[in-house]
Amino acid sequence: MRVILLTLVLVLAGCNSESDVLDPAKVPTGKGKIYGTLSEREMQCRLVKVEPSRDLQGAWSCIYDHPKSDVHDVVTVGESNMCPNMVFCDQR
Numbered sequence: 001m002r003v004i005l006l007t008l009v010l011v012l013a014g015c016n017s018e019s020d021v022l023d024p025a026k027v028p029t030g031k032g033k034i035y036g037t038l039s040e041r042e043m044q045c046r047l048v049k050v051e052p053s054r055d056l057q058g059a060w061s062c063i064y065d066h067p068k069s070d071v072h073d074v075v076t077v078g079e080s081n082m083c084p085n086m087v088f089c090d091q092r
Contacts, residue, residue, distance in 0.1 A: 045073050045089040050080050064089070 045064035053059040053076050062083035064073040073089055 043067065043089045043091065044086045047083055047085050047087075048072065050083050062087075066090075 045066050048063045048065045051061055053061045059076050060080045062075045064087055066073050066089050
């Protein structure tokens with residue numbers, strides 16, 4: 001009986017360690033790997049057309065009109081209906 005009581009006391013005392021508390025610096029923020037001004041893009045590009053990808057078989061290319069450039073932005077997706085109407089453009 002003493003062995004069982006001593007085992008219970010040791011197990012319960014071992015569960016109250018402070019190492020189980022989450023460190024606030026390690027909590028996920030949902031921002032991904034890019035921090036700061038790199039991820040802040042205010043310019044939006046409008047969808048121009050959707051066409052089959054030249055590089056990948058079975059994939060589709062969403063072509064977006066960049067307002068500050070003659071060169072279009074291209075995003076490759078798996079299905080033709082996966083292209084959003086507006087995306088945030090790169091900064092040129």
